Amino acid sequence: MPRISRSEAEQNQADRAGPEFLEALARGLRVIQSFDRDRRQLSLSDVAKQVDLPRASVRRTLHTLVQLGFAETDGKLFRLTPRVLTLAGAYLLSNPIASILQPAIDRLSAEINASCSTAVLDGDDVVMIVHASPSRILPLSAQVGFRIPAFASSLGRVLLADLDDAGLDAFLARIQPHKLTEQTIVDKKQLWQAILKARADGYSLADQEVEVGFRSISVALKRLDGRTIAALNIGIHTERGTPEMMRQTFLPKLRSLASELQQQLI
Template sequence: MARLRPQDAERRQAAGPDFLEALARGLAVLQAFDAERRQMTLAEVARAVDLPRATVRRALLTLAELGHLETDGRLFRLTPRVLRLAAGYLGSNGVSTILQPRCERLSLAIGEPCSAAVLDGGEIVFIAYGQPTRMLSVTTMVGWRLPAFCTALGRVLLAGLPDAALETFFAALRPVAATPQTTLDPVAIRAQVIETRREGFALVDQEAEIGFRSIAVPLRRYDGRVVAALNVGMQVERGTVAMLREQVLPLLRAEAAEISALLV
């Protein structure tokens, strides 16, 4: 059996005797593949997950046998079967079912992309997405991840966290610039999150993507807990910051109020 790394030993100790290290390592191997690492050798995966080659080899071959990976004997890549994991979440999570048609409707009404996301650690994950018919792309943002600290959706979701959870987030935050306009000072980021909590919305201007502005509001369930965030984004040439505040924000808030009445 491979020796546990110090961080793995700490995690096992914190999680208790029922924690399955082999399962955790297998999931880490799956998550190592992304848009920049679409196919990898055994050695590349081992470096990506910082695990011994023998451990990674067993995980890769097991995942290939289960149909989640395919290999030509040297390179490994994901198969469509991994989508069953995402489909299970989207199908069992009532929030996604409610939000998808709402995002599509709002996008058509405003003429700009509309999305919804949830918080996963330090990232946001898109769980619903609608785009206007004028946009010919057939790609979807569902499943896409972005840093929470520099996105409107992320700041809304962070603002909805209890104080203790927010402190945990900032303790682990290591901000990396997405654009030259990305705020990197943790003090300034914290101030933006607190302002978002006070104002009830977040507006981000080209911090996550050059040439793109977005505005987001929280989606609360019956007990007031923020369970997701709703967002409209647009290219800078299609709308000013003032337009987002004065025209888009009231529509977002009205839609959020209707959605929140459906969340349980």
């Protein structure tokens, strides 16, 4: 079988990872990640374009995913199947943090009748690992596995605030902020200031920066040794309350829960 030429990014990654790095697995995961809420069905050509790989390589990867039950096709378009959720399930079931957090998040959500989430930093995004919501409220921006750009979200800014100045500089240098709504902050100097404010205040509030009509407030979740491991969040529709109401009513509850959970996280 002819060797597939590496892109510059792949070559750099392989050089960093060393001889044990398995390129076929890496490419397979990239193909899975090419599907999202806006790209639920893709043709072979679509996937090849998304992952910047030769069609032959993508064809073999998609064929393998179909045979393993992680994808299906009508002969033209491919889509992921629910079996992909077993990958996320493996993380959630093997991660004791999620099992500790879910009951607490469920309790807080029921108490305040609002959406509550926990997220972790993953590259330049935050990823929801725990979520609870009143049944009549289904926000798009707070579901398990959902990814949000860290720069635009209260969750992300709380987690980025835990970086040292060099790490924060590196983050801001590599990202290309883009408008998610009219209120999204994209100026890097303003983002720096917003993250430093979150560091100083111990919380972050984002007002319709990720989703129009939706506000969120977040605090850091720390272990007993003081290390930040996740962020806790409450999100509401704008008609439900003002930013000041969120600070006065929801922030104390988030801080109380974070303090309670810290005693359980070693």
